[in-house]
Amino acid sequence: MIFLHKLLNFYYREYKLNLSGFQDILTNITFFFISIFIFIFSIGPEKETYSFLGVGILWTLLLLSSTLSLRKFYQDDFENGNLTLLHLNGFSFELIAILKxxxxxxxxxIPFLLSIPLASILLNVGNEKLYRLTISFLLGALILSSLGSISSSMNLLNKRNYLLGSVIVMIFSIPIIIFSVGIININENFNSLVGILSGILLITFAVNPWASGACLKIAIQNN
Amino acid sequence: MRFLINSKRFNVFADIIFKPVLVLSIVLLIVGLIFAFFLSPDDYQQGSTVRIMYVHVPSAWLSLMTYLIMTVYSIIALAFRMPFGFIVNTAVAPIGAIFTLVCIISGSLWGKPMWGTWWVWDARLTSVAVLFIIYLIIIFINISFENVRVREKIAAIFILVGSINLPIIKFSVDWWNTLHQPATISKLSKPSIDPSMMTPLIIMTIAFIFIGITIAILRIKTEIITRENI
Known part of the structure; x- marks a missing residue:
């Protein structure tokens, strides 16, 4: 019961923090839409081009703009000491990683998920593809969050090279991009590709707590 | 075998074997190159370009082998708290990166006359390129953290997570239909390569292994001395 109470308090705190920092998420989504405009300006406004390029562009931009917010993943909590306090309150580092x-x-x-329908109108993605895009983004976003947890916990003590975290996420997200875009563009085999993507999700879920927990421990011990 | 996990014993052992290994690597490289250029036949389809294989295949094997060694040393160093593993990881990563780069460049030099392009987005080529980027990230981690005790552990964790790529590279030619040909030399079956081409390939592989060992000994000794002076 006490544990549940702690969990609820944790998420209430996260909600408050994210609500006060909501302009960051809005800026992220604005970045996402501006980069769609840039793509349209650079490739040209023909609708036929986007019927087969649109999904790939959308996924690439989702990946790029979600790596932008990774700096805030653990950094604020680490610098004002909240991670240490959480650990002293009986949360193991692995549990902190899962909760975060x-x-x-x-x-x-999820705010990105809400902005996908609008973006799919801009890029001329049909209704059938939009449904698949939503499913693939729901699975892929969880994988991206896990990878983001690993890479941002690795970079807590990195004071010189901020971009390293984004590079680490992007190198591990190659299989996600392959299978998520594959889900949307292939007509048969839909269920088996969803199965592969959920398999990758389970693998990253299994690796994430141990890897990020170890990195958090190293960072707190050496700070 | 204690010299594999203890830096003092490694120093003693390395001083003994360094000169023989150096001489052996030079001799084997010269003999292997003579075999590859003059004593082995042309391929009936590829002509003389088949000789690129004598550099390409050993460097590809060694790039995978170096990553495997780094994975094993990461496990040893993290699980049994042996700092020598971190020293080996830091020292060996650039060697692996160079071998991967040699593999990619020689492959694309061969691909231009044979396939008609420098580069195709094929499963094996892409996964080797990913391996090269992973090596680069390990080097970046090693140079961008200030604290040595932090960066070595983080690099080891990254190596362990990135080792997922190894089986993908090894089996990519079996799992997918690729332009890159499947392995001709395997342990379980008789190799489908002619003995006259097999001999220079084996000599070049052993020569590359000894070159790698020579550079690794130099780099590991340098790393041990640098860490003592911190």
């Missing part, structure tokens, strides 16, 4: 991953998914990736 879900909080990142709920408060950062």
């Amino acid at each position: 991953t879900f909080s990142h998914f709920i408060f950062v990736q």
Whole structure:
């Protein structure tokens, strides 16, 4: 019971923090839409081009703009000492990693999910593809949150090279891009590709707590 | 075998074997190149370009082998708290990156006359390029953190997570239909390569292994000395 109470308090705190920092998420979504405009300006406004390029562009831009918010994943909590306090309150580092991953998914990736229908109108993605895009983004966003947890916990003590975190996420997100875009563009085999994507999700879920927990421990011990 | 996990014993052992290994690597490289250029036949389809294989295949094997060694040393160093593993990881990563780069460049030099392009987005080529980027990230981690005790552990965790790529590279030619040909030399079956081409390939592989060991000994000794002076 006490544990549940702690969990609820944790998420209430995350909600408050994300609400006060909502302009960051809005800026992220604005970045996403501006980069769609840039793509249209650079490739040209023909609708036929986007019927087969649109999904790939959309996924690439979602990946790029969700890596922008990774700096805030653990950094604020680490610098004002909240991570240490959480650990002293009986949360193991692995549990903190799991909770923060879900909080990142709920408060950062879900707003992106809400902006996908508008973006798909801009890029001329049909209704059938939009349904598949939503499913693939729901699965892929959870994987991206887990990878973001790993890479941002690795970079807590990195004072010189901020971009390293984004590079680490992007190198591991290659299989996600392959299978998510594959889901949308292939007509048969839909269920088997969803199965592969959920398999990748389970693997990253299994690796994420141990890897990020170890990195958080190293960062707190050496700070 | 204690010299594999203890830096003091490694120093003693390395001083003994360094000169023989150096001489052996130079001799084997010269002999292997003579075999590859003059004593091995042309391929009936590829002509003389088949000789690129004698550099390409050993460097590809060694790029995978170096990553495997780094993975094993990461596990040893993290699980049994042996700092020598971190030293080996830091020292060996650039060697692996160079071998991967040699593999990619020689492959694309071969691909231009044979396939008609420098580069195709094929499963094996892409996964090797990813391996090269992973090596680069390991080097970046090693140079961008200030604290040595932090960066070595983080690099080891990154190596362990990135080792997922190894089986993908190894089996990419079996799992997908690729332009890159499947492995001709395997342990379980008789190799489908002619003995006259097999001999220079084996000599070049052993020569590359000894070159790698020579550079690794130099780099590991340098790394040990640098860490003592911190």
